[in-house]
Amino acid sequence: MKKLLFLFGLFACISLTFGQDHILRGFIYDTENGEPIPFEKVTLIPTVKSIGITGAITDVNGFFSIPKLAIGTYLLRVEDLNYKNYEREINITKKDGITDIRIDMITPDAKESFDVVISAETKAKTTEVLISQIKLDKKGIERVPSVGAENDITAAFSVTPGVVTTGDQGGQLYVRGGTPIQNKVLLDGMTIYNPFHSIGFFSIFETELVKNVDIYTGGFDSKYGGRISSVMDISYRDGNKKEFGGKISTSPFMAKLVLEGPIYTAKKAGDGAGSYVFSAKHSLLDYTAKSLYRNVNEGNGLPFNFTDLYGKITLASGQGSKFSFFGFNNNDNVAYTDIADLNFKQSGGGMNFVLVPSGSPIFIKGHLNGSRYETNFNEVGAKPRTSSIGGFDLGFDFTYFLKKESQVEYGINLNGFNTDFITYNEAASKIQIQN
Structure with a gap:
């Protein structure tokens, strides 16, 4: 310490x-x-x-x-x-x-009406050298064709150069010959161990909340240490600080709900404000698959089921500094009647902040978070087998801005993780490996 x-x-x-x-x-x-x-x-x-x-x-x-x-x-x-x-x-x-x-x-x-002007995105291309990097926002994701009525970030991954998926949309990602474990996926600085659901068509991310996505298939910075194949850095927006709003949508595949609004509003222009945002997704395949896929799984339809929950609270000052607290929970279940049951659970939470110190030319960002991923396999006639991985991450990033849109970035990062694996041999003896 x-x-x-x-x-x-x-x-x-x-x-x-x-x-x-x-x-x-x-x-x-x-x-x-x-x-x-x-x-x-x-x-x-x-x-x-x-x-x-x-x-x-x-x-x-x-x-x-x-x-x-x-x-x-x-x-x-x-x-x-x-x-x-x-x-x-x-x-x-x-x-x-x-x-x-x-x-x-x-x-x-x-x-x-307005005159056509050069956008910041176009200007950035003349001042930045983006090697093997693709930037996306919500509008960019919505332009990519996807399965179902809802756009999903998995569709953008599928059409990224150098990326191969195991399904038509989503599933395991293989980037330029690397294995899925060599990819690093971040959500507001927090490690996501499995970004996709068991059915493969959908990710755990809510497109309605996406603010920015950076996909690196090579040449990524040292701050993204820990993976050697690719990095997917996803940032969510804050909730609406002015008024309450929401969105409800449904399709044959899933239903979702997004709610957002102010916790407290600015009393006058330039004052601080607080906001919240909450999203929930639940698959409807266990209800609709029996009619849509009558010949699958002995008439029981597709065995997939998932639920996603995400929440975020942001407290911001009028000068731009802010603190955000967030958490998520994902639950996947694959159930084959009288054969086996496979369950995936993923959860995490943390906080991040942005500080603009008065009188200092340094811009400071920081985060503290933790996440965990568990799998449980229950087979008829056998004892349950489980595996899990979890970890934490603490980091501070400092930025000093130079002339002509150049900048110096430096920081510090501390992280750790642990794993736990439980299985049984042919003699029904327990085997446990921890790290």
Whole structure:
């Protein structure tokens, strides 16, 4: 523990070695729901021609930072086809220091029209070298054809170059010759040991909540240590901070429910707010398969059944710092009448945070979480066999923004895991292996 605290203090103190040129930073939010807007282009235009135009692109948390600004007056501009153009005058009166701002983007009326502008995504392609990396959001996932009435992230995996699945959609993933165990799947920084259900068509993820997906099939950063084949980093959005809402949908395969809303709202513009979001999915195959697949499993239909639960609470300040607490539970069951029963259980929870320290040029992110995956196999005439794997993860990430949209990232990570395997030999003697 002492070593961990020492390293944390060391990384935090590194910020003192960087020059304290003036920094303009802040967050961009959607006025309708209070959600931060990721990958938005911010342009800063000086009134003096001798100073060059600069800018930045928001990260997945909607945060941007423009360092090393000279004294003067600037026009800050944000242009997006989905929102009204935003302009604001910025005055830099001293060489050193930090100016924090908040930008609230307003959705335009249907009758309004805008000029076509270069998006942040297009601009990012000229400033970032993305080797074997694919970025997706909710809209990108919805454009991919999928099985059933609901779009699923498994469809996006299936059409990713270098990825081979064991089924038409979903199932085990083989990325560029690697095995499924060599893939790392993260949900808000938490390890997901099995992202797919037993039937293979659906993942445990809720498309309605997806904010961003980064799929790396090679060349991933050192912060994604622990796997050698691929990394799938999935981020969920927060709940609506302005008003209550929800969605109910059903299909022959499953039914789902999504609820979200504010815990407390901002009393005035720029104040903090809290929100929650909850989702539940349950398969309907045990009800519909008897009619749809009458000749399967002796007339009992498909033997698959699953339930997914997810919840998240977010407490955010008006300056952009926030704490999120989340948890999930997945339950899969494959039941062959009078033959065998196979059950998969996966659960986990944790918290993550974003800190924007006043007077410091460092942007801090952190997480603490744990997850566990269990399988139980009950065969007629035999004793039950079980296996499980679980672990925890603690991490801190620090980002220092440089000029011309460059940045330095460093951090620390501590994790651990344990396994437990129980089976029986031909003499019915118990064999247990723990690690």
